[in-house]
Amino acid sequence: MPDEPLELGEIAPSDYYIHRDTMAGVGFLTIARRLPSLIAQALRMAWTASPRDTVTTVSLSLLGGIVTAFGLLATTGVLTALFSEGPTPGRVLAALPSLLLVGAAAVVRTLLQAGAGWAEARLSPQIQRAAEQRLYSLTSRVELVAFDDPDFHDALERAEGRGASIAGSVVSAAVDVVTSLVGLAAAAGVLGLLHPLLLPLLLLAVLPDAWAAVRSARQRYSTMFGLGPARRRKWIISKLLADRGPAAEVRAFTMRHFLLRVYDAVARAEQEEMLKLVRRQTLTRLVGNALSGLGSAVVYVALGLLLAFGAIPLAVAGTAVLAIRSSQSSLSSLMYTTNGLYEQGLYFTDFLRFCADAERRLVPPRPLPAPEGFDRITAESLTFTYPGAEQPALREVSVEIKRGEIVAFVGENGSGKTTLSKILAGLYEPDTGTVRWDDTDLRQVSPDDLRLRTAVIAQDHTRWPLTARYNITMGTDKGEPALLSAAAVAGADEVVEGLPHGYRTLLDRRFKDGQELSGGQWQRIAVARGFHRDADLLICDEPTAALDARAEHALFERIRTHADGRTVLLITHRLASVRHADRIYVLEHGKVVEQGDHETLLALGGLYAELYTLQASAYR
Numbered sequence: 001m002p003d004e005p006l007e008l009g010e011i012a013p014s015d016y017y018i019h020r021d022t023m024a025g026v027g028f029l030t031i032a033r034r035l036p037s038l039i040a041q042a043l044r045m046a047w048t049a050s051p052r053d054t055v056t057t058v059s060l061s062l063l064g065g066i067v068t069a070f071g072l073l074a075t076t077g078v079l080t081a082l083f084s085e086g087p088t089p090g091r092v093l094a095a096l097p098s099l100l101l102v103g104a105a106a107v108v109r110t111l112l113q114a115g116a117g118w119a120e121a122r123l124s125p126q127i128q129r130a131a132e133q134r135l136y137s138l139t140s141r142v143e144l145v146a147f148d149d150p151d152f153h154d155a156l157e158r159a160e161g162r163g164a165s166i167a168g169s170v171v172s173a174a175v176d177v178v179t180s181l182v183g184l185a186a187a188a189g190v191l192g193l194l195h196p197l198l199l200p201l202l203l204l205a206v207l208p209d210a211w212a213a214v215r216s217a218r219q220r221y222s223t224m225f226g227l228g229p230a231r232r233r234k235w236i237i238s239k240l241l242a243d244r245g246p247a248a249e250v251r252a253f254t255m256r257h258f259l260l261r262v263y264d265a266v267a268r269a270e271q272e273e274m275l276k277l278v279r280r281q282t283l284t285r286l287v288g289n290a291l292s293g294l295g296s297a298v299v300y301v302a303l304g305l306l307l308a309f310g311a312i313p314l315a316v317a318g319t320a321v322l323a324i325r326s327s328q329s330s331l332s333s334l335m336y337t338t339n340g341l342y343e344q345g346l347y348f349t350d351f352l353r354f355c356a357d358a359e360r361r362l363v364p365p366r367p368l369p370a371p372e373g374f375d376r377i378t379a380e381s382l383t384f385t386y387p388g389a390e391q392p393a394l395r396e397v398s399v400e401i402k403r404g405e406i407v408a409f410v411g412e413n414g415s416g417k418t419t420l421s422k423i424l425a426g427l428y429e430p431d432t433g434t435v436r437w438d439d440t441d442l443r444q445v446s447p448d449d450l451r452l453r454t455a456v457i458a459q460d461h462t463r464w465p466l467t468a469r470y471n472i473t474m475g476t477d478k479g480e481p482a483l484l485s486a487a488a489v490a491g492a493d494e495v496v497e498g499l500p501h502g503y504r505t506l507l508d509r510r511f512k513d514g515q516e517l518s519g520g521q522w523q524r525i526a527v528a529r530g531f532h533r534d535a536d537l538l539i540c541d542e543p544t545a546a547l548d549a550r551a552e553h554a555l556f557e558r559i560r561t562h563a564d565g566r567t568v569l570l571i572t573h574r575l576a577s578v579r580h581a582d583r584i585y586v587l588e589h590g591k592v593v594e595q596g597d598h599e600t601l602l603a604l605g606g607l608y609a610e611l612y613t614l615q616a617s618a619y620r
């Protein structure tokens with residue numbers, strides 16, 4: 001049976017070109033204008049990483065360039081002496097001082113270059129570390145909603161993939177550009193002295209090459225830019241094919257063939273783009289090289305004409321040929337390094353842009369400290385829409401939670417319970433509406449402070465690849481009794497007892513001696529994590545979905561006895577467990593449609609009564 005055509009979403013050509021349009025903002029002139037600030041930012045980053053190595057790299061490289069220029073001037077001295085009138089031994093003798101200078105310059109230049117290379121090599125890893133530190137410090141602080149935004153992921157991928165790692169090379173490239181400029185200034189100066197016409201002619205020989213190199217770099221960047229989402233898709237599928245987590249389901253659902261087809265389709269699309277790129281780049285380089293060759297021919301013809309018409313003597317023409325070659329090599333090295341800086345600058349710009357965007361996504365500093373507990377949490381008229389979503393997840397929702405209460409959110413899948421609890425926990429900001437702890441509007445309070453007062457047992461809790469202890473304490477140190485008591489509440493103590501190294505056991509099978517837990521065992525650990533935190537508000541989002549009957553009963557008993565004085569917000573589909581809640585909010589399509597205690601809601605005969613009766617009937 002032939003395979004169905006695949007839906008590949010983001011790698012459809014129309015979407016691809018949308019990304020291309022974004023490239024319009026990164027034209028050559030834009031980058032050229034941005035180069036000085038790019039160099040300044042790179043140097044600033046280098047300075048932060050290591051002031052000593054930065055100064056050494058820059059100063060030794062500049063000195064190296066100056067000494068190179070000096071050597072070239074001395075070479076001209078040698079040639080002038082050799083081409084002068086008189087007997088050969090006399091001319092050689094006359095050239096000797098300049099020869100010695102050339103030798104000395106070569107030695108000094110080698111030493112300076114070695115020193116600069118050493119400092120530069122030291123600088124690179126330090127800058128990379130600083131760049132990565134900046135990147136991950138931002139990614140872990142941006143508001144949570146950024147992770148629901150595909151643009152954020154694209155930008156993050158570019159910044160993470162090449163941007164951060166290239167920071168070190170940008171500094172090297174910037175230093176190389178300056179060094180080449182110094183070398184070129186010297187060579188061109190000599191050429192200009194010999195005959196002013198030779199200098200503009202020289203540009204003819206080099207500019208086409210420069211144009212080709214810059215254009216081909218832009219072509220590559222443009223392709224990479226457009227391929228971002230496709231490459232991410234490929235990476236995600238490769239993880240599905242090669243990671244431990246989905247390995248069982250890949251086999252159970254015989255997904256192999258399908259996944260390989262998707263992988264192949266994405267890889268093929270990527271390959272086609274890469275082949276197109278190679279073709280375009282080859283063509284560009286060919287045109288550049290041909291025009292440069294033509295330019296060189298024009299320079300030499302001009303030199304021949306100057307010689308033929310007696311405008312310059314033979315000795316000077318000989319020196320000019322040397323100077324032209326030297327200028328050409330200096331210019332092409334400048335071109336090469338500028339191109340390198342330009343290309344790396346594109347990626348580095350991605351990194352800087354991402355950092356700037358991430359800074360904008362940080363929650364601005366807020367004036368008030370988190371309140372010391374609360375008597376009443378009131379949420380009024382909350383509306384919230386996920387980025388890019390067509391429908392709001394919450395519409396005009398108002399709820400109230402009093403200290404020490406157990407409040408439950410119930411409702412069918414997708415009705416907005418988790419979203420509402422995340423807003424109450426300060427993880428998402430509502431689009432409109434307010435959440436208050438007594439009189440304090442949470443928009444005035446630092447979210448980090450607030451989160452210290454809130455514990456969330458998440459529905460999709462993370463299986464941290466850390467030891468059992470850290471999976472519960474999350475790196476805090478509240479002492480052994482707190483750990484043991486939190487573990488006991490959740491029944492995680494029984495889980496840990498069965499582990500070979502107790503709390504020191506690493507819960508990740510990808511490492512030697514690492515252990516895996518069952519779904520329910522993981523959930524007990526997650527519940528223990530929530531109870532370990534000294535929080536005024538404990539949010540339990542489906543805390544028992546994977547628990548066995550005994551563990552579920554024990555946990556709800558604990559919650560019923562007010563979870564050691566905490567206020568509990570409970571989200572669950574097990575309606576029998578919310579019967580004892582002080583208040584139940586029933587959500588439907590992002591709205592609160594019913595509220596009251598169990599008896600009131602049953603008497604109401606609405607959605608809650610319907611869902612409850614449905615569940616209860618299963619046990620009759």
Ligand SMILES: Nc1ncnc2c1ncn2[C@@H]1O[C@H](COP(=O)(O)OP(=O)(O)OP(=O)(O)O)[C@@H](O)[C@H]1O
Pocket residue numbers: 148386387389393411412413414415416417418419420459
């Ligand atoms: N990260 C997200 N990005 C976009 N939409 C989302 C996101 N998370 C949830 N939604 C959407 O928001 C709506 C509410 O989801 P929410 O997770 O709050 O529902 P829920 O009541 O907790 O559901 P469940 O009972 O299945 O856990 C759903 O329509 C869902 O598709």
